[in-house]
Amino acid sequence: MSRARCERCLRPENHCLCALIPQLDSRTRVLILQHPSEVNHALNTARLAALGLNNAQLEVAEIFDHLETLLNVPGYQARLLFPGEEATALTPQAAETGPMLLVVPDGTWRKARKLLHLNPLLASLPRVTLENAPVSRYRLRKAPGPDALSTLEAITHALQTLEPDRSFDALLQPFDALIEGQIAAMGEETFRRNHA
Numbered sequence: 001m002s003r004a005r006c007e008r009c010l011r012p013e014n015h016c017l018c019a020l021i022p023q024l025d026s027r028t029r030v031l032i033l034q035h036p037s038e039v040n041h042a043l044n045t046a047r048l049a050a051l052g053l054n055n056a057q058l059e060v061a062e063i064f065d066h067l068e069t070l071l072n073v074p075g076y077q078a079r080l081l082f083p084g085e086e087a088t089a090l091t092p093q094a095a096e097t098g099p100m101l102l103v104v105p106d107g108t109w110r111k112a113r114k115l116l117h118l119n120p121l122l123a124s125l126p127r128v129t130l131e132n133a134p135v136s137r138y139r140l141r142k143a144p145g146p147d148a149l150s151t152l153e154a155i156t157h158a159l160q161t162l163e164p165d166r167s168f169d170a171l172l173q174p175f176d177a178l179i180e181g182q183i184a185a186m187g188e189e190t191f192r193r194n195h196a
């Protein structure tokens with residue numbers, strides 16, 4: 001028997017996070033390309049980002065058929081948020097020549113790399129990375145390194161960097177509640193043993 005889920009945030013109905021999800025405006029447009037393996041994960045933070053931003057879009061696939069259309073949004077310059085040799089650090093100046101379409105692959109590192117491999121157009125985009133990223137509050141999933149952020153945290157930090165005149169803190173509210181809920185569910189004892 002499956003528990004009833006909220007159709008919007010996909011959380012079990014008694015743990016629905018929708019009341020905490022903001023509706024923020026941004027000059028930057030965010031396009032999240034999610035690997036199908038992430039969709040039903042309990043910590044689907046990419047979905048929280050897409051729901052919390054008015055100028056954001058979430059697409060789920062392994063091969064994106066309409067990628068060219070998704071990337072060619074009039075007035076926006078597409079940049080891929082992903083490390084690479086040619087990647088430049090995001091700064092407030094990066095958006096001075098016009099608003100950015102920030103393209104964010106969502107999945108484990110392995111799955112994100114696979115998305116780039118399967119979608120050459122994605123891999124060919126100019127890349128940007130986060131500078132001075134905060135330490136992740138994301139304590140529950142195995143991250144590839146100490147600096148690894150959840151997709152929601154990475155997007156929040158990127159937007160805050162590009163648009164320092166606005167605050168994107170509210171984006172993290174449902175995320176914090178989600179993390180606290182997960183910790184409570186597994187028990188403090190187990191949490192400390194596994195994550196301390």
Ligand SMILES: [Zn+2]
Nearest residue numbers: 006009016018
């Ligand atoms: Zn909900």
